[in-house]
Amino acid sequence: MTRWRCPECGYRYDEIAGDLHEGFAPGMKLCGLPTDWTCPDCGIIPAREFVPDADGRNPEADKR
Amino acid sequence: MSTAAALPWKDRKRYLWIISAVLPALPLLSLALWSMTRNDLSLWLTLLVVYGVIPVLDLVLGEDRSNPPEEAVPALEADPWYRWLVYAAVPLVYLTVIVGTVFAMTAELGLLGYLGLALSVGWIGGAGINIGHELGHKKGLFDRTMARLSLAASGYGHFQIEHVRGHHRDVATPEDSASSRLGESYYRFITREIPGGFSRAWRLESERLARQGKGPWTPGNEILQPALVTVLLYGGLTLWLGWQALPFLLLQAAFAYTLLSAANYVEHYGLLRDKVGEGRYERPQPRHSWNSNHIVSNLVLYQLERHSDHHAHPTRSYQALRHFEDAPQLPTGYFGMFLVALFPPLWRRVMDPRVLAHARGDLSRINIDPASADRYQNGHRPVAA
Numbered sequence: 001m002t003r004w005r006c007p008e009c010g011y012r013y014d015e016i017a018g019d020l021h022e023g024f025a026p027g028m029k030l031c032g033l034p035t036d037w038t039c040p041d042c043g044i045i046p047a048r049e050f051v052p053d054a055d056g057r058n059p060e061a062d063k064r
Numbered sequence: 065m066s067t068a069a070a071l072p073w074k075d076r077k078r079y080l081w082i083i084s085a086v087l088p089a090l091p092l093l094s095l096a097l098w099s100m101t102r103n104d105l106s107l108w109l110t111l112l113v114v115y116g117v118i119p120v121l122d123l124v125l126g127e128d129r130s131n132p133p134e135e136a137v138p139a140l141e142a143d144p145w146y147r148w149l150v151y152a153a154v155p156l157v158y159l160t161v162i163v164g165t166v167f168a169m170t171a172e173l174g175l176l177g178y179l180g181l182a183l184s185v186g187w188i189g190g191a192g193i194n195i196g197h198e199l200g201h202k203k204g205l206f207d208r209t210m211a212r213l214s215l216a217a218s219g220y221g222h223f224q225i226e227h228v229r230g231h232h233r234d235v236a237t238p239e240d241s242a243s244s245r246l247g248e249s250y251y252r253f254i255t256r257e258i259p260g261g262f263s264r265a266w267r268l269e270s271e272r273l274a275r276q277g278k279g280p281w282t283p284g285n286e287i288l289q290p291a292l293v294t295v296l297l298y299g300g301l302t303l304w305l306g307w308q309a310l311p312f313l314l315l316q317a318a319f320a321y322t323l324l325s326a327a328n329y330v331e332h333y334g335l336l337r338d339k340v341g342e343g344r345y346e347r348p349q350p351r352h353s354w355n356s357n358h359i360v361s362n363l364v365l366y367q368l369e370r371h372s373d374h375h376a377h378p379t380r381s382y383q384a385l386r387h388f389e390d391a392p393q394l395p396t397g398y399f400g401m402f403l404v405a406l407f408p409p410l411w412r413r414v415m416d417p418r419v420l421a422h423a424r425g426d427l428s429r430i431n432i433d434p435a436s437a438d439r440y441q442n443g444h445r446p447v448a449a
Contacts, residue, residue, distance in 0.1 A: 009379040011203075023275025034271075036233075041203055042378045043232035044348055 003053035004030050009042035012053055073136045077363070078145070081383065084366045085149045088156035088191050091184040095167055104177030110184035118361055119400035127357035131386040146383045147207075150198050150366065154214045157192035161185055161217050161316070162301065168312045169305040182312055186319030189218030193324045198366050200224040201378055212290040216297065218320035221290020226265035231328075232378050236335045236352040237345055238431060246334035246419050247436025249408035254325045323402075330354060330394065330401040331371050334419035336431040348375045350388040351422070357387050361397030369398055392422045 002015040013033075018024040022040055024033065033047040094109035132140055140146075164185035168178060192214045199211035200223070208224070215221045226242075234240035241260025244253045269287050270280045278284065302309045335352050337345040350372035356362070362369050366382040372391035373380060394401055395414060404411050423429040427440055 008377065020276070021272075023272055023277075038229065038233045040229070042201075043228040043230075044375075044378060049347075 001052050004047075004050040005053040006039040006042060006045045007049065007051045008045045009039060011039050011041040013047075013050060073133050075132065075136075075140060075383065077383070080363050081146065081149050081366065083363045085153045086156070087364055088153050088160050088188045088195075091160050091164055091181070091188055094184060095163065095181075098167075098171070098177070104174050104180065107173070107177045107180035107184065110187055111180065114187060114399055115403060118364060119396065119403060121360040122358040122397040122400055125359050128359045128362075129357050129387045132384060137384050140384050141381050143383075146381060150195055150382075151210055153191070153195050154210050157188055157195065157214055157217045158297075160188045161297070161313075164188075164316070165301050165309050165312055166305065169309050178312075182315045183319055186218075186316035187323065189220075189316055189320030190323030190327075192217045193220050193223060193320060194327075194365055194368055196220070196223060197227065197368070198382055200228060202381075203379070212286070213293060216290040216293035219291070219294040219298070219317045220321065220324065221294065222262060222265035222269075222287040223324070224290075225269050225286060226261045228378070229268045230261070230264040232348070232375065235348055235375055236332050236337045236431060238336075240332075242328045243332040243335070243431060244329045245431045245433035245436075246416065247412070247433040247439060250326065250329050250405040250411065251408070252433075253329050254322060257325050257328055258321055326402045326405055327368070327398060329405055330398060332431075333415055334430050334432070335392070335422070336429055338429070350376050350391040352376075353391065354394045355387065355391040356394040356397050356401075358394075358397035361399050365398065369394075392418065 004013045004015075005011070006013075013019060013024075013030060015029050016026060018026040018028045019040075022037075030047055030050060035046070035048075037047055039045040039050075090110045090113060091107075094107050097106035097109060098104070164181055167173075168181050171177075173181065196211040196213075196215035199207045199214065202208065202211075211224055212221050215223050231240060231242040234243070236243050238245070241257050241264060244250075244257075248256075265287055266280070269285060273280055273282060273285060276284070281288075283289075298310065298313045301313065331353055333354065335354070337348065337352055340346050353371040353375045355372040356369035358369065367385050368374070368382070370385035370387065372388050373385045376388075395418075404414055419430055430440075432440060
């Protein structure tokens with residue numbers, strides 16, 4: 001599983017791409033994000049409460 | 065009645081939201097009045113509306129607890145009309161700040177008129193923070209840029225980070241500088257909230273930039289970006305109109321700050337989220353924000369007062385916010401509550417019994433001001449519930 005979603009607002013975190021604005025380099029695992037970090041869009045959901053993205057099967061990721 | 069139920073739902077407030085969008089022009093109306101009458105009292109029109117007319121209308125017209133049906137919400141959220149009504153207010157905020165300052169510097173105003181104008185412009189700075197609040201919760205770059213512009217008019221550009229990443233994360237906990245505590249007066253809250261907001265925003269933004277491998281003093285700092293807009297706006301007006309413009313601008317901005325503090329003060333007074341583990345709190349629920357369904361003040365504030373739904377679902381747009389039966393309810397709208405907050409004994413008389421009732425008398429489920437804890441823990445009940 002590499003793609004995760006905020007269950008409140010739908011923000012997506014893809015471990016392969018990371019999130020450069022948030023300062024997470026490509027390849028950064030969800031479990032490696034800071035414990036006090038919350039979803040950048042709604043602000044209320046910590047990373048540990050993110051859910052697997054429903055259509056999160058990234059074909060590029062499967063090839064690797 | 066069954067035929068009525070079969071009709072598609074229509075938003076009866078669709079065009080009434082124009083009221084929120086034109087509010088920032090209210091001081092311009094008072095300037096037009098002054099030009100006709102040369103009476104300084106006309107510059108108090110905005111204050112008369114927000115502290116007189118709107119609180120009275122809230123009491124007279126009361127509440128609207130109706131919600132849009134859930135099946136109508138996706139279309140309601142997607143309708144660009146509602147977004148444009150918020151964008152349209154941003155240039156009006158700037159127009160009012162600029163025209164108001166020019167007027168204060170060039171018209172022959174007495175102290176009464178000068179003060180009325182400064183407070184009126186400050187109110188619109190406060191409205192600009194409300195506009196920035198609505199837009200700052202949206203995901204698009206345009207919305208977030210407009211949000212920062214709207215906040216920059218009153219020098220409050222750090223609010224976007226402070227609010228979304230700080231306040232929403234920590235709301236209704238002792239850790240939150242923007243959640244007022246039982247027993248804490250509005251005046252004491254201001255001295256905790258304003259510096260607390262600046263420092264939390266700076267810390268959060270510094271952490272983000274540090275993860276990017278940068279220090280805080282970089283053009284990518286999203287607190288410094290809107291601060292630069294404020295410096296250009298206030299600096300430009302001061303260069304143009306003379307140094308006397310600066311005290312006017314600082315006075316109205318300071319008043320705008322206290323208005324945001326007033327909103328934060330009434331929104332979560334005494335409310336506390338349960339701990340669900342070491343240093344962790346339950347997710348924000350409607351019961352963690354005071355709600356108000358008062359019709360008129362909501363129409364002026366893009367439904368900010370439906371605050372319980374806002375904190376439970378922060379990215380929901382203003383036009384789609386709902387009333388929840390289990391949310392604690394304010395006795396009147398924000399404008400009336402702002403007036404009550406100015407008199408701490410009255411505030412405690414009105415609000416403390418409501419906080420205690422909401423917590424079913426369990427002090428461990430209330431966010432209590434440590435300095436006032438004794439008063440409540442010694443069995444003293446401010447006013448019988």
